[in-house]
Amino acid sequence: MPLTDQGSSSTASTIPVLVVGALGRMGAHVVRAVAAEADLDLVAAVDTAAEAQGQDIGSLLGLGALDVAVSQDLEGHLCLVSQQHRGAVMVDFTHPAVVYDHTRAAIAYGVHPVIGTTGLSPEQLDDLADFSRKASVGAAVIPNFSVGMVLLQQAAVAAARFYDHAELVELHHNGKADAPSGTCIKTAELLEAVGKIYNPTVVEEKESLAGSRGGQRPSGLRLHALRLPGLVAHQAVIFGGPGETYTLRHDTMDRSAYMPGVLKTIRQVGALEGLVYGLEHLL
Structure with missing residues (x-):
């Protein structure tokens, strides 16, 4: 499905949020949590599930239509959001094999990454921290949001x-x-x-x-x-x-325990000067 101008209604008082892995165990919780917050604006739902492409993420998760279609085109959404919004945030709950590339791409486009996917090596964390600092893009890698x-x-x-x-x-x-x-x-x-x-x-x-x-x-x-x-x-x-x-x-016992930490990080990552590793730095 062609990439469309979704989420263009974001205002200066709202934070545009892309959720990557939107249909996964954690991603679906994040979509629900973001959709319920008045100061957050869900602008993209990225997932590789073939059967979900082009479908409304809200309808798929029983939230009612959110006018945000599921797409697997992460880079396209990063590019579009970086052009249309300031202070956009990407929340990633995907897989260790792809999280490094996702994080680096977000920083390159000036989108603040909030990473809940674990498996980054110390060398990858060092590289991302250096890239984030040089790009002046705040980023957060949080092994546990509880x-x-x-x-x-x-x-x-x-x-x-x-x-x-x-x-x-x-x-x-x-x-x-x-x-x-x-x-x-x-x-x-x-x-x-x-x-x-x-x-x-x-x-x-x-x-x-x-x-x-x-x-x-x-x-x-x-x-x-x-x-x-x-x-x-x-x-x-x-x-x-x-x-x-x-x-x-x-x-x-339930992944809802992570949502207060996720929401707090989304709201604070834009003010960071580089990359932080661990929720303790934001409390």
Whole structure:
């Protein structure tokens, strides 16, 4: 379907929003959340689902017609929006294989990316941060939009000063493509910023099944990933000391838990001078 002039009714008081992966688990929640906010204007719904091309995203999600047709032409929409609107935001919940290219394209067109897709490598994050800064386009890569997860991470950093032994366990639905999760990696990075080596060797371990002890980072932290139907997103940080353990756990039962963080990031990303990594920078 030809690209049309959708969303041209955006005003200076509204933020134009493109949702990429609009029919996915998270993308559909974002579409609903954006459509319900008076200061946000949904201007594009990008998704690769062949059967949905040209159909109204609102009708497909049971919201009623929103006059925004589903399209797979991301670059076309970025180009159009960059010409018609100032301060447009792209929200991406897609796949690790394409998120880097999507993010770089948004920055190139002057559209602020809000990235919930995990799987970007440290090198890719560094490159995007440099590109964002040079282009003066605010960007946000958020491994987890839950305020509760930010609180868990802060508590874990505080606990890490007192415990030398710690392991991380993350549990997700079996449709998640990357492991360990970006949230788990981010948590490990925060613990490593304390500046210590974890899990000093007590005995020489031997795995009779490779991977049984999880993945070990240079800091000594071990990360374990479970994938099962019925799960949404869960994480535990378990500290051990003489005669005790201390467990911090966060459970997401419904993806609506992420929407306050998504909306907050959409509203703030335009004021950023470069790329931020993690919701804690916006709270």
